[in-house]
Amino acid sequence: MKTPIIVVVDSNPVHRNLINYNLVVHKFLEVHTFLSREDCLYRLNKNLVPDFIITDVNPADDSALRFLQRVHEISPSVRVIFFSAFDNPRMATELYHAGASDYIHKTNKPDLGISELIKNIRYLLRAKSIS
Numbered sequence: 001m002k003t004p005i006i007v008v009v010d011s012n013p014v015h016r017n018l019i020n021y022n023l024v025v026h027k028f029l030e031v032h033t034f035l036s037r038e039d040c041l042y043r044l045n046k047n048l049v050p051d052f053i054i055t056d057v058n059p060a061d062d063s064a065l066r067f068l069q070r071v072h073e074i075s076p077s078v079r080v081i082f083f084s085a086f087d088n089p090r091m092a093t094e095l096y097h098a099g100a101s102d103y104i105h106k107t108n109k110p111d112l113g114i115s116e117l118i119k120n121i122r123y124l125l126r127a128k129s130i131s
Contacts, residue, residue, distance in 0.1 A: 041070055051079065
């Protein structure tokens with residue numbers, strides 16, 4: 001199986017670096033990080049084809065759905081995982097219906113949220129290789 005390409009989009013450098021570090025420690029070796037969704041979309045338009053995009057989301061920010069739509073317009077096979085500090089079932093449902101692969105709550109213990117994130121990426125990789 002090829003090494004998955006993972007993109008992390010988070011404006012908070014601490015969160016972005018923590019996710020990147022944990023992915024690399026868990027043998028996900030091709031990780032790209034971006035400060036903004038605009039930077040990510042720019043790179044997608046320049047032929048970066050990731051397997052996964054992990055991005056933060058804030059309920060007050062209505063751009064998450066637009067970002068998801070743009071990603072799927074550019075690269076329909078990319079799986080987008082929203083990793084949020086907010087436990088918002090309504091937003092999670094909207095994002096699932098729009099094509100998100102997952103919505104994970106970071107909780108107040110970042111390591112637990114990141115463990116859940118890595119577990120879900122591994123599950124999605126196994127599911128992809130079976131189908």
